[in-house]
Amino acid sequence: MADPELKSKIEELIAANPVLLFMKGTPDMPRCGFSMRVVQVLDQVDVDYGAIDVLPALQPLREVTAEIADWQTFPQLYVNGELLGGCDIVEEMFESGELAEALGVEQPANAEVPQATQQSAPQQSPPLQIE
Amino acid sequence: MPADLTELKGMIEAALPGAAVEVIDETGTGDHLRATVTAPQFDGLSRIDQHRLVKAAVKERFDDGTIHALSVKTSVPS
Numbered sequence: 001m002a003d004p005e006l007k008s009k010i011e012e013l014i015a016a017n018p019v020l021l022f023m024k025g026t027p028d029m030p031r032c033g034f035s036m037r038v039v040q041v042l043d044q045v046d047v048d049y050g051a052i053d054v055l056p057a058l059q060p061l062r063e064v065t066a067e068i069a070d071w072q073t074f075p076q077l078y079v080n081g082e083l084l085g086g087c088d089i090v091e092e093m094f095e096s097g098e099l100a101e102a103l104g105v106e107q108p109a110n111a112e113v114p115q116a117t118q119q120s121a122p123q124q125s126p127p128l129q130i131e
Numbered sequence: 132m133p134a135d136l137t138e139l140k141g142m143i144e145a146a147l148p149g150a151a152v153e154v155i156d157e158t159g160t161g162d163h164l165r166a167t168v169t170a171p172q173f174d175g176l177s178r179i180d181q182h183r184l185v186k187a188a189v190k191e192r193f194d195d196g197t198i199h200a201l202s203v204k205t206s207v208p209s
Contacts, residue, residue: 034200070183072193073200085179088202092178 002063010064014078019049019103022065022076027051034087035075037113041094042077044111047103079103133161134198139189140166146188147172157202165202173207181205 014020019042025031027039042049054061054074062072069076069083077084079102084090091113093099100107140154143166150170157163166185173181182203192198 071179071186073186083179085182088204089178089182 002067003060006057006060007064007067010061011068013050013052014068014081017050017078018080019047020078021049021051022054022061022074022078023051024053024055024074026053031055032075037087038075038077038090041090041099041113044108045094045100045103045105046108047105134164134192136164139164139192139198142191143168143185143188147184151208162199163202164198164200165204167204169206169208171208173205178205 021027021038021042023030023032023035023038025035027042030036030039039051058074061074065076065083066072069078071083071086073086075086075090077086077090084093084099084102090099093102094111095113097107097111100111134156136154136156140152143152143154144150147168147170150168150172153167155165155167157165166189168181168185170181170184172184176184182205185203185205186193186201189198189201193201
């Protein structure tokens with residue numbers, strides 16, 4: 001069961017911030033790849049947003065958001081009081097232009113999702129062809 | 132305990148009968164999993180609701196700490 005005081009505080013923050021990001025770390029120093037990717041997307045869209053570092057109270061905050069939005073993983077982006085989603089959804093909506101629309105801003109010219117961590121896995125050499 | 136990809140796939144298939152499900156380990160180190168799910172049940176649902184269905188299917192593995200994060204990609208069968 002979520003801590004009622006914490007839940008109340010979080011509900012207030014969600015209501016008070018048109019764009020609110022729950023992330024691991026801070027926008028200047030994200031501490032998780034997914035959180036970093038959402039920050040990068042928000043930077044490209046160039047919108048003001050509030051950011052909450054969930055690391056100091058991770059489990060309690062998971063319980064709160066589970067109750068508020070039926071969602072327990074971070075990052076979480078709330079727009080006008082509603083949970084938009086995590087990294088996957090934010091990136092998809094960014095590419096399609098839906099995110100800019102939801103934020104009430106213009107879609108940036110080169111809306112590109114940075115192909116960062118996914119491509120950094122070691123490349124395996126292709127299997128030998130036995131003719 | 133590393134996540135069992137086959138089990139996760141089974142859990143999603145059980146929750147979404149008729150869905151095409153793929154669960155892969157993106158980096159080979161067990162902590163970047165990706166589930167790609169195409170399901171008729173997603174028709175008409177917002178992305179977040181589609182993702183909620185997938186996450187709910189594997190909730191047990193989140194709760195017991197086997198997985199901490201799961202990338203989800205959903206679509207409706209064309």
